Amino acid sequence: MGEDAPVRWVVVVPVKPAAEGKTRLAGALSAASRARLVRAMALDTVGAAEAAAGVLRVVVVTADTELRALLGASVDLVDEPGGGLNAAVGAGIARARSLGTGVAVLLGDLPALRPADLADALDLASAHDRAMVADAEGTGTTLLTALPGLSIDPRFGAGSAAAHEHDGHVRLAVPPTSTLRRDVDVPDDLVEVERLGVGPATRAALDQA
Ligand SMILES: Nc1nc2c(ncn2[C@@H]2O[C@H](COP(=O)(O)OP(=O)(O)OP(=O)(O)O)[C@@H](O)[C@H]2O)c(=O)[nH]1
Ligand SMILES: C=C(OP(=O)(O)O)C(=O)O
Numbered sequence: 001m002g003e004d005a006p007v008r009w010v011v012v013v014p015v016k017p018a019a020e021g022k023t024r025l026a027g028a029l030s031a032a033s034r035a036r037l038v039r040a041m042a043l044d045t046v047g048a049a050e051a052a053a054g055v056l057r058v059v060v061v062t063a064d065t066e067l068r069a070l071l072g073a074s075v076d077l078v079d080e081p082g083g084g085l086n087a088a089v090g091a092g093i094a095r096a097r098s099l100g101t102g103v104a105v106l107l108g109d110l111p112a113l114r115p116a117d118l119a120d121a122l123d124l125a126s127a128h129d130r131a132m133v134a135d136a137e138g139t140g141t142t143l144l145t146a147l148p149g150l151s152i153d154p155r156f157g158a159g160s161a162a163a164h165e166h167d168g169h170v171r172l173a174v175p176p177t178s179t180l181r182r183d184v185d186v187p188d189d190l191v192e193v194e195r196l197g198v199g200p201a202t203r204a205a206l207d208q209a
Pocket of ligand 1 (some may be wrong): 014015016017020021022023024025061062063083084085088089107108109112183184
């Protein structure tokens with residue numbers, strides 16, 4: 001590979017079983033609507049990742065059988081190892097690393113994600129051994145990356161942006177308005193992603209809610 005060859009990426013997306021996901025939206029949505037929304041947000045996140053320049057493959061780690069069936073055949077499915085989010089991310093990273101590309105972990109709750117915003121961030125990430133993108137608040141992590149051959153120790157959870165930075169992931173200068181920074185945790189976030197424009201699956205789930 002020449003020195004300036006662009007980095008190719010495998011993107012790892014973890015998704016909780018839909019019936020257990022997004023509990024912080026419980027006050028705003030019925031259990032059935034919430035489960036539909038979790039799957040829909042994951043489908044739109046994965047769809048945007050597959051369409052982003054530089055992305056070779058998407059690996060989804062989930063125990064949700066309905067989501068597994070809804071995902072296209074091009075997605076690489078990894079079984080849920082148990083043990084929570086970081087264990088799931090670790091299982092996805094192990095699969096991704098075997099492909100010899102850069103590895104990017106992308107959380108599955110980014111329903112407004114545009115392929116170009118992810119591609120721009122991956123382009124910036126190519127200049128650093130390890131990098132990350134913080135959520136709109138600046139405290140969480142939406143994207144965590146490492147160049148080919150380098151390990152990642154995922155520390156997702158409260159305060160993950162600082163934890164990943166502490167471990168050497170460079171915080172990328174992605175604009176606060178990037179759709180990559182707008183995850184959905186609480187009901188107000190739904191207003192924000194609708195303002196940005198959600199993907200088709202999320203649009204249908206919100207219309208049905
Ligand atoms: N595979 C897998 N994915 C997870 C797990 N926990 C969280 N995720 C996913 O990681 C991403 C970010 O998780 P959170 O923002 O904490 O989402 P959540 O746990 O559904 O939300 P709350 O119940 O409101 O805390 C989402 O795509 C989740 O579906 C897990 O144990 N396994
Ligand atoms: C798990 C995380 O997401 P959230 O803050 O969306 O729960 C994180 O940012 O590390």
